[in-house]
Amino acid sequence: MVVQVSRMTPAAEFVRLEDPASGLDGVIVIHSTVRGPGAGGCRFWPYPDLAAAGADAFRLAEGMSYKNAMAGLPFGGAKAVLRRPAGDFDREALFRAFGRAVAELGGSYVTAEDVGTTVSDMHSIAAETRHVAGLAAEGGRAGGDPSPWTAQGVFDAMEAGAAHAFGSSLRGLTVAVQGTGNVGGELCRRLADAGADLVIADVNPERRDRLEKILGAHVVDVADIHRVEADIFAPCALGGALTPESVAAMKAKLVCGGANNQLASPEVADLMLARGIAYVPDYVANAGGIISVSAEYLGENRAHVVARVAQIGPRVAALLEAAARDRRSPALVADRLAERLIGGVDRIAA
Ligand code: NAD
Numbered sequence: 546m547v548v549q550v551s552r553m554t555p556a557a558e559f560v561r562l563e564d565p566a567s568g569l570d571g572v573i574v575i576h577s578t579v580r581g582p583g584a585g586g587c588r589f590w591p592y593p594d595l596a597a598a599g600a601d602a603f604r605l606a607e608g609m610s611y612k613n614a615m616a617g618l619p620f621g622g623a624k625a626v627l628r629r630p631a632g633d634f635d636r637e638a639l640f641r642a643f644g645r646a647v648a649e650l651g652g653s654y655v656t657a658e659d660v661g662t663t664v665s666d667m668h669s670i671a672a673e674t675r676h677v678a679g680l681a682a683e684g685g686r687a688g689g690d691p692s693p694w695t696a697q698g699v700f701d702a703m704e705a706g707a708a709h710a711f712g713s714s715l716r717g718l719t720v721a722v723q724g725t726g727n728v729g730g731e732l733c734r735r736l737a738d739a740g741a742d743l744v745i746a747d748v749n750p751e752r753r754d755r756l757e758k759i760l761g762a763h764v765v766d767v768a769d770i771h772r773v774e775a776d777i778f779a780p781c782a783l784g785g786a787l788t789p790e791s792v793a794a795m796k797a798k799l800v801c802g803g804a805n806n807q808l809a810s811p812e813v814a815d816l817m818l819a820r821g822i823a824y825v826p827d828y829v830a831n832a833g834g835i836i837s838v839s840a841e842y843l844g845e846n847r848a849h850v851v852a853r854v855a856q857i858g859p860r861v862a863a864l865l866e867a868a869a870r871d872r873r874s875p876a877l878v879a880d881r882l883a884e885r886l887i888g889g890v891d892r893i894a895a
Pocket of ligand 1: 659660661691692693695723724725726727728729746747748749752767781782783784803804805831832834835
C-alpha cells in the first residue's frame, strides 16, 4: 500500500492512494482544515486516468469546504475519488484498503458515501478506521444513508426557490429532474407528494422506468432534459450540467438540484442571471447529506439533523433575496459568504 501526501496549494493536500493487491487506486484531496477535519464522501467511478480523478477530487473537495462552512459545520472540506477497476475485483478488500489509508491520515480526513459507494462499503472502511460515517443508524442516533437527507434539503431549497421565482408553492409546477438515483429518486417522490409534475431522464433505464411507473413521471432522453418545457430544472446526476449551451436552451426559470459542481464554469452563473433564471447554488441546496454524516461522526442525534436540515430553506430564501437586491448571481453571493466563513471557525447553529 502506498499513501503519499503532497501539497497542492498552501492549504490543500493531495494524498495518492495505491494498493495493487486490492485494486485501490485514487486520491484524497484535503482542501481546507481551518474549520475542522476535512469531511467529504468517497466517490467510486471508472475514471479514465488518475489526472481526471485528481482534478475531480480537487473541485469536489473545494466544494465541500464551501458546503460545510455554509451549513455551519465544524469541518473543513475534503473528498476521496477512487477509480473503479475494470473487470472483477474484491469490493470488501478494496474498501478495507481505503479504510487503512484513511486511518493513516489520523483524523484529518473523515469519509462517507458519495456516487458509487454504499452503506455496506462504509462498514468495510469502519473495520479499519473510526474516521468514517454513513454507517447504519442505531436508535435515535444520526446515521445511515445520507441521500434522503440530501433530497429533503434540496426539496426545501426548491420550495424556497419557487416562492422566490414564482411566488407560489411547488403544486402544479413542472420539474425536470436529471438523474433519478439516490438523491434524484428521493427528490421525485417528495415532489410528487407536493403535487408537482415530473419530467425525468437517466442513463440507467431501470431507475428511470421504476419512477415512471410509481409516480407517473414523463420520461425524456438524457440529451433533452435541460431544455424541456418545465418551470424548474433539477440537476441530480454528475457535475457540469450547467454549460453556456444548456443554459441558452433552458426554458426553466429556476435551477435547484442535488448534484455537486453543477456550474461547468463560474461564468455560467452570470449567464443564468442575464436570462432571468434563478439559481440555487448546489452546495447550499445539497448540504443535507453532510449534515447527517457530520452529526453521526460527532455522536449526535437525529433531532440535530432535522433542525440543521430545516435551516436550508430559510438560508436559500435569504440568499436569493440578497442576490436579487444586489443584482448579483446567487452563486457569487454564496461564494463570498462561504469564503468569509472558511476564514474562521464558527460555532454550529442549532
Ligand atoms: P447516484 O449514483 O445514486 O445517482 C446518479 C444518477 O444519475 C444515476 O441514476 C445515474 O444513472 C444518473 N446519471 C449519470 N449520468 C447521467 C446523465 N448524463 N444524464 C442523466 N442521468 C445520469 O448518485 P446520488 O447519490 O444520487 O448523487 C447524485 C448527485 O448528487 C451527485 O452529483 C452527488 O455528488 C450529489 N450529492 C449526493 C449526495 C448524497 O447524499 N448522495 C449529497 C450531496 C451531493
